[in-house]
Amino acid sequence: MPLARPLLGWLAFAVVMCLVPVFVSTGTVRILVFANFLAIFAMSWDVISGRTGYISFGHPFLIGIAGYTTAMLTYHLDTPLWLSIPAGVFATLVGGTLFLLPALRIRGTYFALVTLAFMELMYQLTQVIAPKVTGGTRGLSGIPTIVSGAIPNYYLTFGLVFAIGLGLWFVLRTRIGAALAALRMDEGAVAASGLSTIRLKLFAFMTSAAVAGIGGAFYVHYLGSIAPRGLFDINFLFTILVAALLGGSSTVAGPILGAYFLTFLLEYLRPYLPGPERYVIYGMIALVVYVLEPRGLHAILRTGARRLAPLLARRRIAP
Amino acid sequence: MGRAVNTLLELREVTKRFGGLVALDGLSVHVDSGEFLGLIGPNGAGKTTAFGVLTGEQRPDSGRGYFHGDDVTRMPTHRRVARGIARTYQIPRPFGEMTVLDNVRVAMMPDSVRRLIAERPPEGVDRELLRSVGFGEREAAMYPDQLSMGELRKLELARTLATEPEVLLLDEVFAGLTRGEIAQLSALLVAERRSGMTAIIVSHDLRSLAPLVDRVVVMSFGAVIAEGAFEEVLDNPLVREAYLGQA
Ligand SMILES: Nc1ncnc2c1ncn2[C@@H]1O[C@H](COP(=O)(O)OP(=O)(O)O)[C@@H](O)[C@H]1O
Numbered sequence A: 001m002p003l004a005r006p007l008l009g010w011l012a013f014a015v016v017m018c019l020v021p022v023f024v025s026t027g028t029v030r031i032l033v034f035a036n037f038l039a040i041f042a043m044s045w046d047v048i049s050g051r052t053g054y055i056s057f058g059h060p061f062l063i064g065i066a067g068y069t070t071a072m073l074t075y076h077l078d079t080p081l082w083l084s085i086p087a088g089v090f091a092t093l094v095g096g097t098l099f100l101l102p103a104l105r106i107r108g109t110y111f112a113l114v115t116l117a118f119m120e121l122m123y124q125l126t127q128v129i130a131p132k133v134t135g136g137t138r139g140l141s142g143i144p145t146i147v148s149g150a151i152p153n154y155y156l157t158f159g160l161v162f163a164i165g166l167g168l169w170f171v172l173r174t175r176i177g178a179a180l181a182a183l184r185m186d187e188g189a190v191a192a193s194g195l196s197t198i199r200l201k202l203f204a205f206m207t208s209a210a211v212a213g214i215g216g217a218f219y220v221h222y223l224g225s226i227a228p229r230g231l232f233d234i235n236f237l238f239t240i241l242v243a244a245l246l247g248g249s250s251t252v253a254g255p256i257l258g259a260y261f262l263t264f265l266l267e268y269l270r271p272y273l274p275g276p277e278r279y280v281i282y283g284m285i286a287l288v289v290y291v292l293e294p295r296g297l298h299a300i301l302r303t304g305a306r307r308l309a310p311l312l313a314r315r316r317i318a319p
Numbered sequence B: 001m002g003r004a005v006n007t008l009l010e011l012r013e014v015t016k017r018f019g020g021l022v023a024l025d026g027l028s029v030h031v032d033s034g035e036f037l038g039l040i041g042p043n044g045a046g047k048t049t050a051f052g053v054l055t056g057e058q059r060p061d062s063g064r065g066y067f068h069g070d071d072v073t074r075m076p077t078h079r080r081v082a083r084g085i086a087r088t089y090q091i092p093r094p095f096g097e098m099t100v101l102d103n104v105r106v107a108m109m110p111d112s113v114r115r116l117i118a119e120r121p122p123e124g125v126d127r128e129l130l131r132s133v134g135f136g137e138r139e140a141a142m143y144p145d146q147l148s149m150g151e152l153r154k155l156e157l158a159r160t161l162a163t164e165p166e167v168l169l170l171d172e173v174f175a176g177l178t179r180g181e182i183a184q185l186s187a188l189l190v191a192e193r194r195s196g197m198t199a200i201i202v203s204h205d206l207r208s209l210a211p212l213v214d215r216v217v218v219m220s221f222g223a224v225i226a227e228g229a230f231e232e233v234l235d236n237p238l239v240r241e242a243y244l245g246q247a
């Protein structure tokens, strides 16, 4: 696969996204910060679920581990961020190995349900066990932030999206990407090809957990607070899932695209539908896109570009 | 002491149950280095299950498996494949959303995440493998659902060869093939045999199997009922009974 074109695409993406704050309102920039976080979570979800077919319903669990770890370290022990954030990511890696346990024996719906149970368990634990440490139902607030203001936070989070996206893209375009896709199609046949399916799953789960951990830790230090209600929440989980599927799973650009699209969709629906009905609407829109093109927005844009390219070229040649 | 030194792959006294059903009933079978063994028997005799136990995809309830004299009974499938045991499936199992070329590339992959990421795939070997089973550029770009049964079986063979095996376990290689495809595949197997490969071939098509194998083992109800040279085995009254019994 030639490198130049996709790299040019990444470069164009970076340039456009860096210029965005110049042209839009601060309010929009703030929305984009959330879109960036959603993009990170959706990329993370896609590494495990889109690539290997192990559908995770427990991503808030992974995100929460990093979030709570760094929140508690900074809140109670005044741990510096350069230490607490890596500690949070590390804790998420450990949590990610927990996903491997059910994945040794089950896949599909059962795997999804077990990971959902992880999330639910974490939700209960944060409230029941040592509420003094976790902040119980109300969580912790007054957690240090890294930068302040919409625009610095935008550049920080976009930097994360870009670095993670490009990193994942570089890794997953190698043979490991094909191996994970094969795992999704027929695990037994992968083993019969001489590959350790456990090791491949572990790699996917660890990569996914690392990304979720980075996102979760930075998210908490952006919000300056953490609370179990909003985090271990089905709506949050489905927003991540829909962002990845809508954008196009098993790609890197897809989940990013889906996250931006979905964030703005939810935002523009807010004045008309302030309550949770919004989620019904976005569910329907996601469904329509899915029916039109199961590979998501990413594929729709790709096909569009392929059709448009010759037209544009012709115009350029014409006098 | 065990068998003669040149025994390559062996099952000893293997029993495998599925619930109340005894699929393998104290089965002992072996193949020597460089030998082509035919494994025949009526439907449900346990041939496919025996392959599963040999590759580690099925865990036996009792009995042991040996490769190069080493006990491999508890060795996971991917490690057995890495050591040189490769199989095809009675119902081909290609990676459905990948081209023929990518299917073979998966089978060529090293079992190391680091190497999968850091190393470039060896160039040319993939296409060479495809050519060795008679696939050109056109077939390389096709998807499994565009292939005939004969082509699917050739793809299975290419994938097993891609793992650089010492012994091939071929399950119902000729099933669903046309006369021409059988001739093609037979020629490929003859070439493998000449190059020193070892194989166990399961087939219902005894006429196509006969010229390929040095020896046959006949299974019925999970155990061996006869073994030896082709003609003498087919004259065995037990074998006739087993085959007539299923018709
Ligand atoms: N996974 C399984 N679960 C239950 N029964 C099985 C399974 N695999 C095979 N069997 C049964 O075991 C017996 C042997 O099957 P098999 O090894 O496929 O025979 P063959 O390949 O000789 O036709 C059959 O009765 C079959 O129905």
Ligand SMILES: [Mg+2]
Pocket: B047, B048, B049, B090, B171
């Ligand atoms: Mg069979």
